[in-house]
Amino acid sequence: MELTGYGIRADLPSGWEGTIALDRDPDSIELVGIGASLQPVAHLASFALPSDRGDFGSGAVDVMSRDDVFVALVEFAPEEAGAALFAQEGLPRRLDPRAFSERSLQRGLPGQAGLQVFFHEAGRAFCLYVVLGDADDAHRLVRDVEQVLATLTIEARR
Amino acid sequence: MSVVVAVLVVVVVLLSVLVAGLLRSHGAILRRLDELGTGLEVDPGAPIGSRVVPRTDGSVPSPPSDVPDGRPAVDLAGHGPRGESVVVRVVEVPHDTLLVFLSTGCGTCAGFWDEIAATREQVPDHTRVVVVTRGSEEESPSAVAELAPTDVPVLMSSAAFEQLQVPGSPYVVQVDGPSGRVVGEGTAGSFAQVIALFLRSDGDARHAAGGKARADERRERHLDRILLEAGIGPGHPSLYGPDSEAGDAAGDGPTDGLGEGPDDSPADGGVSAPSDRGTDAEVGR
Structure with missing residues (x-):
C-alpha cells in the first residue's frame, strides 16, 4: 500500500503501516516562532504504530515485538544538506546487519538494536533511524527493512 | 503384394507396442509426480511437499475452516487531521481492529468522541481502536483535530467509508486481524454500549470456538x-x-x-x- 507525503513515497509490504507527518517535537514547534519551518518525519513499522510517539520512535519501540522493525526517516532543515554530518549521498538501500548496535538506540531496550545513518538526497538532509526488535536476528530483520527501503523515494521540495 | 501387407502389419504391431509403452511410462511419471506433491493439477497455493489430491470434478478451493464468516476488510489509507499521510493495516495483522466511523457534526458522535479515550481500558488488549472520519473534502481537519483523542489513531478517508460500505456515522466495524474479515459491525447510542456488545460477542465467539466464558x-x-x-x-x-x-x-x-x-x-x-x-x-x- 502506498504512503505518500511531503515529497516522500513508500510502498509498504503486507503487514506494514506508516505515517508521514510534520515534526511534532515541542522544541521544533517552538522554533517555528522564530522563523524555522517544521520538517517531515516518516515512520514505517511492521506493527501497529501507537498514536503518541516521538520522532525517533519513543512510545513505539516500547510495544514492538522481537519479530518487528521500526524505521524513522527524519528530515532536517534543508540548509543542513551541505553539512559534513549529511555528507553521504542518497538513502542507503542496503544495510549491514553487523552495524546495528544497542548503543545506537535512542531509547535502549533489552534485545533491540539500532542504526542511524545521516545522508542528503534531492537537496534535503535526512537521518534514517532503524530499530530491530531482536539484535540476535539482525540478518533476517534487516532484509525486511531493505524490502521497504527499496521502495522509498525522495523528491526535491518545492 | 502379400509380403508388403505382412510388413505393414508387423510395422503397425510394433508401433502399437511402442505407443502402449510410452503411455505406460507417461502414466508412471505422472503418478510419481503426484506422489511428490508436484502433479499437474496441484493447487498452487498448497504448501510445498503436501499431498494434494487433484481436483477433477470442476470444484473450486474452499476457504480454510478457521476463517470467520464475514466479508473481507481492506487496509486503510488517508490523512490525519494534522495533514499527515497515514496507512493503517487491519488485514493480516496479529491484532483485531475496532474501526469507529464518526463525524464532527452528528449529535450522537459527540458522545463517542468523548467516550473513546475514557473507555479505552475496557477494550481487550488484542484489539486496536481506530477512529475514521470522512476526508478533508467533507470534514474540517481542524474540527477533527480538536475532537480527536491523543492516544487513538485518527484517519480521515472518505474512501474507507465506501470500501467498508459504512452507511453513516456513528458506525463500528470489527475486523479480525489474522483473517482480515469483518466479524462484527453496527451502531449504538454510545461507545460504552458498543464496548459492552463487543465484549459480549467476543466472549460468545470464544465460547463457540471452544474457549471458556x-x-x-x-x-x-x-x-x-x-x-x-x-x-x-x-x-x-x-x-x-x-x-x-x-x-x-x-x-x-x-x-x-x-x-x-x-x-x-x-x-x-x-x-x-x-x-x-x-x-x-x-x-x-
Whole structure:
C-alpha cells in the first residue's frame, strides 16, 4: 500500500503501516516562532504504530515485538544538506546487519538494536533511524527493512 | 503384394507396442509426480511437499475452516487531521481492529468522541481502536483535530467509508486481524454500549470456538485453588477411578510436583473428586 507525503513515497509490504507527518517535537514547534519551518518525519513499522510517539520512535519501540522493525526517516532543515554530518549521498538501500548496535538506540531496550545513518538526497538532509526488535536476528530483520527501503523515494521540495 | 501387407502389419504391431509403452511410462511419471506433491493439477497455493489430491470434478478451493464468516476488510489509507499521510493495516495483522466511523457534526458522535479515550481500558488488549472520519473534502481537519483523542489513531478517508460500505456515522466495524474479515459491525447510542456488545460477542465467539466464558474461567480457577490447597494436583489418584489408565499411569510415573507431599494420598481427608468424573481433571493447568 502506498504512503505518500511531503515529497516522500513508500510502498509498504503486507503487514506494514506508516505515517508521514510534520515534526511534532515541542522544541521544533517552538522554533517555528522564530522563523524555522517544521520538517517531515516518516515512520514505517511492521506493527501497529501507537498514536503518541516521538520522532525517533519513543512510545513505539516500547510495544514492538522481537519479530518487528521500526524505521524513522527524519528530515532536517534543508540548509543542513551541505553539512559534513549529511555528507553521504542518497538513502542507503542496503544495510549491514553487523552495524546495528544497542548503543545506537535512542531509547535502549533489552534485545533491540539500532542504526542511524545521516545522508542528503534531492537537496534535503535526512537521518534514517532503524530499530530491530531482536539484535540476535539482525540478518533476517534487516532484509525486511531493505524490502521497504527499496521502495522509498525522495523528491526535491518545492 | 502379400509380403508388403505382412510388413505393414508387423510395422503397425510394433508401433502399437511402442505407443502402449510410452503411455505406460507417461502414466508412471505422472503418478510419481503426484506422489511428490508436484502433479499437474496441484493447487498452487498448497504448501510445498503436501499431498494434494487433484481436483477433477470442476470444484473450486474452499476457504480454510478457521476463517470467520464475514466479508473481507481492506487496509486503510488517508490523512490525519494534522495533514499527515497515514496507512493503517487491519488485514493480516496479529491484532483485531475496532474501526469507529464518526463525524464532527452528528449529535450522537459527540458522545463517542468523548467516550473513546475514557473507555479505552475496557477494550481487550488484542484489539486496536481506530477512529475514521470522512476526508478533508467533507470534514474540517481542524474540527477533527480538536475532537480527536491523543492516544487513538485518527484517519480521515472518505474512501474507507465506501470500501467498508459504512452507511453513516456513528458506525463500528470489527475486523479480525489474522483473517482480515469483518466479524462484527453496527451502531449504538454510545461507545460504552458498543464496548459492552463487543465484549459480549467476543466472549460468545470464544465460547463457540471452544474457549471458556469469563464466568467459567473464574469457576475453574476457584475449584483448582481448592483442590491444590487440599494437596490434590494433576495425576492425583483420587481424581481417577480404580481401573482408570490415567490413574495408573499417574501412580506409576513421576509427578510434576503439584501432587507431591504429605497430603498426596487418596486416603487423606480433604477434597476428592468422584471417580465417574475423574477424567475431567482441570487442576493446575
